[in-house]
Amino acid sequence: MSHLSPLLVQSSNICAQRGEGSWLYDEQGRRWLDFTSGIGVTATGHCHPHVVEATRKQVGTLVHAQYATVTHPNMLALTDRLYNHLPKGIDAVAFSNSGSESVEAAVRLARQATGRPNIIAFRGGFHGRTLAAASLTTSANKVRTGWQPMMAGVSFAPFPHCYRYGWDEATSVDFCLRELDHLLVTECNPADTAAMIVEPVQGEYGYYPATRAFMQGLRERCDKHGILLIADEIQAGYGRTGKFWSHSHFQVNPDILITAKGLASGYPLSAIAASRDLMEHGYPGSQGGTYGANAVACAAALATLDVIESEQLVDGAARHGEYLREQLAGLQQEFDCIDEIRGMGLMLGMEIVSRPGVADGQRAAALLRASEEKGLLILRCGSAGQVVRWLPPLTCSREEIDHAVGIFRNALKETQ
Secondary structure (H helix, E strand, O other), X not given: OOOOOOOOOOOXXXXXXXXXXXXXXXXXXXXXXXXXXXXXXXXXXXXXXXXXXXXXHHHOXXXXXXXXXXXXXHHHHHHHXXXXXXXXXXXXXXXXXXXXXXXXXXXXXXXXXXXXXXXXXXXXXXXXXXXXXXXXXXXXXXXXXXXOXXXXXXXXXXXXXXXXXXXXXXXXXXXXXXXXXXXXHHOOOHHHEEEEEEOOEXXXXXXXXXXXXXXXXXXXXXXXXXXXXXXEOOOOOOOOOOOOOHHHHHOOOOOEEEEOHHHOOOOOOEEEEEOHHHHOOOOOOOOOXXXXXXXXXXXXXXXXXXXXXXXXXXXXXXXXXXXXXXXXXXXXHHOOOEEEEEEEXXXXXEEEEXXXXXXXXXXXXXXXXXXXXXXXXXXEEXXXXXXXXXXXXXXXXXXXXXXXXXXXXXXXXXXX
């Protein structure tokens, strides 16, 4: 452990030896209720038996089939299974290993297909730590600081952060769309703009959902100017918000969809999806990678879809998310430090303040430490680290939710 880079900042002091369902265990057998899901990755829980069996079988058959050299059955089957869940008109998939890689692949495709250089991203978005992905990210300056200049051709428009603005939804959306229109006539000419990239539910900035009016406003402007709409569904997709894709809440379909995290229950796999016609406008050989569409990861992804479908986890996320929100709302009534609860499904954020409207990252950090001591693992986010995020596996039970909320209530009392 002493040889691990000191730049890796961990949010807990846990050394996990094994996981089972919603629980993590250390070498001494102490356990924690894991309401981080590996930042949304272990959506089917730790070591789901069906996923374990599928990957164990695949390891004994074929581990690596480099997909720019040969195809393999799991990859082909996965494209067909994913197609059944993709938005209408999207029928081609390209695989990578991580969310950042797929963000870069989406940007590359958009620029190549349109012949335009510029990308519009939205303030507060998080898209990754590689150069292009970091250049699109403004959730916190730690992602960009120290290695400027970033990728050229990026402009930022406001996102409807109603809580931060202190406005109602209609006022926030009207402001954001007017500012976007102003951007298009002052800084980012539509004729030079390849795409807009948006998280339909922003993650790292504090679990802010978009709105229907905002997302439909983006779609209208993209259609008017021939701009592609990219939905970054890396954290909010794959059932997390109570619909398979978070953009579905807003009755808007993207031109390019990015997915990762919950895709393969912990195995490294990500993807972009677009129409075949759009894909064919990219450059041959511009997609690929040594480990992309790894055979074991694809086996895990197929098994993950089996679990999501057979256990009806998308509907479960909606039901359990509503129940969790009700329990957290009870805490909000009890403790003044909780200023707002927002999000969708099993992706909820709790704004922690020292007084109304004043972020309190130190209290949020203390709440995480106190919760960890009592057997609950949670995370925080937000520009000041002030948002406690609730991100349990989609397989969690009501009893586990009650247990987690009970621990957190005690942490709130202890840190007063």
